[in-house]
Amino acid sequence: MNQLSCGLDLVSLAGEWLTATANTNMFTYEIAPVFILMEHVVLQRMRELIGWPGGAGDSILAPGGSISNLYAFLAARHKMFPDYKQRGTTAVRGQLVMFTSDQCHYSVKSCAAVCGLGTDNCVEVPSDARGRMRVDELERLVLERKARGHVPFFVVATAGTTVLGSFDPIEQMADVCRRHGLWLHVDAAWGGGLLFSRRYRHPRLTGIERADSVTWNPHKLMGALLQCSTIHFKEDGLLISCNQMSAEYLFMQDKLYDVRYDTGDKVIQCGRHNDVFKLWLQWRAKGTEGFEQLMDRLMELTAHLVRRIKAQPDKFYLLLEPEMVNVSFWYVPTRLRGMPHGREREQQLGQITPLLKGRMMESGTLMVGYQPLDDRPNFFRNIISSAAVTESDLDFMLAEMDRLGHDL
Numbered sequence: 001m002n003q004l005s006c007g008l009d010l011v012s013l014a015g016e017w018l019t020a021t022a023n024t025n026m027f028t029y030e031i032a033p034v035f036i037l038m039e040h041v042v043l044q045r046m047r048e049l050i051g052w053p054g055g056a057g058d059s060i061l062a063p064g065g066s067i068s069n070l071y072a073f074l075a076a077r078h079k080m081f082p083d084y085k086q087r088g089t090t091a092v093r094g095q096l097v098m099f100t101s102d103q104c105h106y107s108v109k110s111c112a113a114v115c116g117l118g119t120d121n122c123v124e125v126p127s128d129a130r131g132r133m134r135v136d137e138l139e140r141l142v143l144e145r146k147a148r149g150h151v152p153f154f155v156v157a158t159a160g161t162t163v164l165g166s167f168d169p170i171e172q173m174a175d176v177c178r179r180h181g182l183w184l185h186v187d188a189a190w191g192g193g194l195l196f197s198r199r200y201r202h203p204r205l206t207g208i209e210r211a212d213s214v215t216w217n218p219h220k221l222m223g224a225l226l227q228c229s230t231i232h233f234k235e236d237g238l239l240i241s242c243n244q245m246s247a248e249y250l251f252m253q254d255k256l257y258d259v260r261y262d263t264g265d266k267v268i269q270c271g272r273h274n275d276v277f278k279l280w281l282q283w284r285a286k287g288t289e290g291f292e293q294l295m296d297r298l299m300e301l302t303a304h305l306v307r308r309i310k311a312q313p314d315k316f317y318l319l320l321e322p323e324m325v326n327v328s329f330w331y332v333p334t335r336l337r338g339m340p341h342g343r344e345r346e347q348q349l350g351q352i353t354p355l356l357k358g359r360m361m362e363s364g365t366l367m368v369g370y371q372p373l374d375d376r377p378n379f380f381r382n383i384i385s386s387a388a389v390t391e392s393d394l395d396f397m398l399a400e401m402d403r404l405g406h407d408l
C-alpha cells in the first residue's frame, strides 16, 4: 500500500530472470536482435493504445519516468530550436519557459534545473481543489511570460498525479498549446495503465492522442518489474535527430542490416538495459484483455476501500473522491472523534499520522504512505497497484490502523 510500484507479477519475474541470463545490451540490433524487435512491437502497440493512428510515431524505453520526462523536454526543445544541439544556449533568443501543474512529479521541475532553465522558469500552474490543473491559469501565465519577452515552449499535463491521482484536463490544455504553439507532454507515468480500460480511460485520459509526447511506466499500475518505463513521440525521427552522436565504433552506417534497428543512438545513454522482455512476456501471458481486467479490478478494489472508509466516518475521514487508486484519508483516534472537523482537528490529525505510520512499521504488519499537501497537514495516501490485494486485505488494513492507533 506504500508505493506506486507494488506487488510481484510472476510472469514478469520470469522475464527478468531470462533477461539477466541473456545479459545483453540494447544499443545495437546485432547483439540483441530479438529483443530489439520486441521493443518495436510492444512500443507500437502502446502508441496504438494512446490513440495515434496505426501506432505511428516513435518511442524508447528509459530508466524510469523521470528520465522519460527528460527525453520529452529534450525533444520539445530540439523541435523548436534545432540548432540548440550544436550551438547550445546561443541558439535561443530569450528565456525558455516551461509550464506544469503544482501537483506535478518533481522530475518535471528537475528538467528545468538540469537543462539550464533554472527552476524559476518552470512555472507551477495552480490546481483546483481536486488537484487538476486550472487551464485558465495556464493561459494567463503563458501570456504573462510572453509579455515579459520570455519563450514558452513546453507544457506538461499530469495524468495521474503522484499524491492525489488526479488527471489534468488534457483536451483543454491541448487547445491552449495549439493557440500558443507549445509542445504538449502528458506525464502518464502513473495513470497510463488505465489506457487499457474502456471503462476508466474516459474522461481521465480523453485527448491524450493530441499530445506530442507521453510518459507511461509499465512498472507502476501494470505491475511490470522495476524498472520499465516508456516515452512516446507522435513525430517519428525526432529522438534520433535530437540525441544522435554517430559514434563510429558502434553505429556504423554500412552494416549488413537496416541500421534503423540500432536504437542506441536515439538516447543519451550508451549501453541500455533490456527492460522490454519482461513486459512482452507479461503481455503475452495476460493479453490486452488481461491488462484491462487488471485495471478494472484495481479500480473496483479502490471503490471497495472508499465504501469501507465512508462506512466508518467516526474513524476515517476521506479527503476527496479518488479518480484513481490513490485514496487520501485521515485516521481519527478515539480522543478526536467527538471534535467537529475543521482546521484545528486537521492539525491534530496531521500530527498523529506519522506516529501511526511509525507504529505500523514497528509492528511489521503494514505500511501506508503519508505526506502533507498544500495547506493539508499529513494524511495517508493508500495505493492499490498490486494484483494480489484483496477486499479482505483492505478490511484488515483499516482494522489494523484502528488497533494500532486508537489511543493516539
Ligand SMILES: *Cc1c(COP(=O)(O)O)cnc(C)c1O
Binding pocket: 004, 063, 064, 065, 066, 067, 104, 105, 107, 158, 160, 161, 162, 187, 188, 189, 190, 217, 229
Ligand atoms: C513515479 C512518477 C514519475 C517518475 O517515475 P520514476 O520511474 O520513479 O522515475 C514521474 N511522473 C509521475 C506522475 C509519477 O507518478
